[in-house]
Amino acid sequence: xxxxxxxxxxxxxxxxxxxxxxxxxxxxxxxxxxxxxxxxxxxxxxxxxxxxxxxxxxxxxxxxxxxxxxxxxxxxxxxxxxxxxxxxxxxxxxxxxxxxxxxxxxxxxxxx
Amino acid sequence: xxxxxxxxxxxxxxxxxxxxxxxxxxxxxxxxxxxxxxxxxxxxxxxxxxxxxxxxxxxxxxxxxxxxxxxxxxxxxxxxxxxxxxxxxxxxxxxxxxxxxxxxxxxxxxxxxx
Numbered sequence: 718x719x720x721x722x723x724x725x726x727x728x729x730x731x732x733x734x735x736x737x738x739x740x741x742x743x744x745x746x747x748x749x750x751x752x753x754x755x756x757x758x759x760x761x762x763x764x765x766x767x768x769x770x771x772x773x774x775x776x777x778x779x780x781x782x783x784x785x786x787x788x789x790x791x792x793x794x795x796x797x798x799x800x801x802x803x804x805x806x807x808x809x810x811x812x813x814x815x816x817x818x819x820x821x822x823x824x825x826x827x828x829x
Numbered sequence: 830x831x832x833x834x835x836x837x838x839x840x841x842x843x844x845x846x847x848x849x850x851x852x853x854x855x856x857x858x859x860x861x862x863x864x865x866x867x868x869x870x871x872x873x874x875x876x877x878x879x880x881x882x883x884x885x886x887x888x889x890x891x892x893x894x895x896x897x898x899x900x901x902x903x904x905x906x907x908x909x910x911x912x913x914x915x916x917x918x919x920x921x922x923x924x925x926x927x928x929x930x931x932x933x934x935x936x937x938x939x940x941x942x943x
Contacts, residue, residue, distance in 0.1 A: 749929040760831065760919050760934030761872070768929065806872060810930065816885045817862070817932060821871035 720744060721809050723820025730827050736794040738823045740807035743788065747809040752781065752792050753819075755804045764805070765792070797827045832856065833922050833935035841941045847908040850938045854901055854922030860884070861903040862923065862932060863895055867916040878903055910942045 722741045730736045740750075751766035767774045767781040767790065774781045780793040794801055807820040832855035842848055854861050863875040865888075874887035878897035889895075892910075897903040907914060917939050921932040 751929065751931070753932075753934075758936075760833075760921070760937050761932075762831065762934065763931050766929050766931075816874055816877060816887065817930075819864075819872040819874070 719821070720818035721807060721820045723807050723823060725823060726821070727824040728826070730797045730825065732797060732799060732827055732829050734797050734827075736792075736797045736801065736825055736827070738792045738805055738807070738825070739789065740791065740809075740820050741787075741789045742809050742818075744809070744811070745788070746811045747818075749810045750781070750783065750790050751808050751810075751817075752779075753806040753808060755806065755822075757803075761806055794825075797825075799827045799829055801825060802827050831933040831935060833920060833933050835918075835920055835935035835938050837938060838936065839939050839941075841943065842910060843943055844910055844912060846910050846942075847906065848910065848940065850905040850907070850918050850920075850940075852903045852905070852920030852935060854903070854920075855924070855933055858922035858924055858933070859901065860923045861897055861901070862921045863889075863903070863905050864919045864921065864934075865916050866919060866937070872919070875905070907940070912942050915940055915942045 752764045753761035754764040755761040778795045783790045804822045810817045834853045859880040862877045865873045875889040877885040895905045917937045919937045921934045923932045
């Protein structure tokens with residue numbers, strides 16, 4: 718059973734547009750929600766993360782929106798650039814030192 | 830560079846064979862996680878070790894095993910290999926920072942089973 722469901726599977730956005738990737742989870746015990754970015758041939762790298770005590774976190778052009786009641790969180794990439802083209806994974810975990818549950822990934826292509 | 834090293838980078842082998850993948854975590858990190866990434870499955874968690882002890886087990890086949898040594902490096906052993914085991918294998922080590930645990934992924938080992 719997929720603990721974290723991610724959509725869409727792929728996304729094509731024009732340069733300067735907004736990219737939005739959505740994730741949903743079931744386990745209310747999850748308390749940490751990171752997003753990872755993976756470029757071809759590389760391992761995933763942490764992009765931004767949020768805890769459920771806040772509804773939004775922004776770092777530069779990247780924003781996580783968190784809806785605790787709906788058990789959903791999303792990544793927004795503002796002013797998308799071709800260099801943002803990568804695969805994005807959402808994840809969830811419970812407490813520290815526990816297993817991370819990853820979404821299935823979204824392949825983002827930003828066209829010039 | 831995440832600070833996590835994995836060897837080898839590429840591995841080509843035949844069905845039925847056995848291979849060992851090696852991972853060295855970042856200096857000071859006690860946890861090591863192993864993941865399998867294939868095209869249609871995303872990142873599949875296999876197993877986690879913490880300071881030499883197995884902590885969590887995911888979708889790891891019985892043909893696969895792992896261990897973490899006293900110097901904290903870890904090895905993932907894959908035996909009786911099948912075509913479907915062809916994938917990217919990542920290890921990650923973790924550290925608690927910024928209010929949560931960050932996993933640092935290595936560059937991966939690409940396994941091709943022919």
